[in-house]
Amino acid sequence: AQSVTQLDSHVSVSEGTPVLLRCNYSSSYSPSLFWYVQHPNKGLQLLLKYTSAATLVKGINGFEAEFKKSETSFHLTKPSAHMSDAAEYFCVVSANQAGTALIFGKGTTLSVSS
């Protein structure tokens, strides 16, 4: 069965410092993995998607994620945090090979201080 675990419920960084949001997954097949972002009182926006074409995936707003099969991880990183990055981030795995459902992690709230 597919599952995803976000290892931190809350991460705090200072503006200009690196961001690391951790995600581990479990999958019985080669999965599709995603990161979505939700700003306060907003909908969900797709940051990036992994589909096995390349292990390092670049997304929008300077974010990227690296797929590590040996560690079953898909951590999200950004070299330098910006105040506008403060939001909730969800690591997501495709629930089945038909692509009919997504399984969401419980979310990581990123706070950015000046």
Place this chain on the structure above:
Amino acid sequence: EAQVTQNPRYLITVTGKKLTVTCSQNMNHEYMSWYRQDPGLGLRQIYYSMNVEVTDKGDVPEGYKVSRKEKRNFPLILESPSPNQTSLYFCASSGGGPLRDTQYFGPGTRLTVL
């Protein structure tokens, strides 16, 4: 602009009073889905639709109905709402084939059932 729209965005109602939340997409997507978001639980799928007149249950379908009479619309119906259905609801859509799991989300509908 390509988008998924939901109406209403906010709704306060009373137990037992039937309501419908509409969802519409303008991307000619085959696949549509409803999720609910609750604190600490992430998003959970309620129902999904692979195409017109084809719907299926997700993880938490109890108390909900859906219909897919047109490709662009996928309304969520609560025939007799209860307080445990107080939640934030998201509609999503995606294309067919390998793009099915890349879902685009609406802005959300915040429902309160008193």
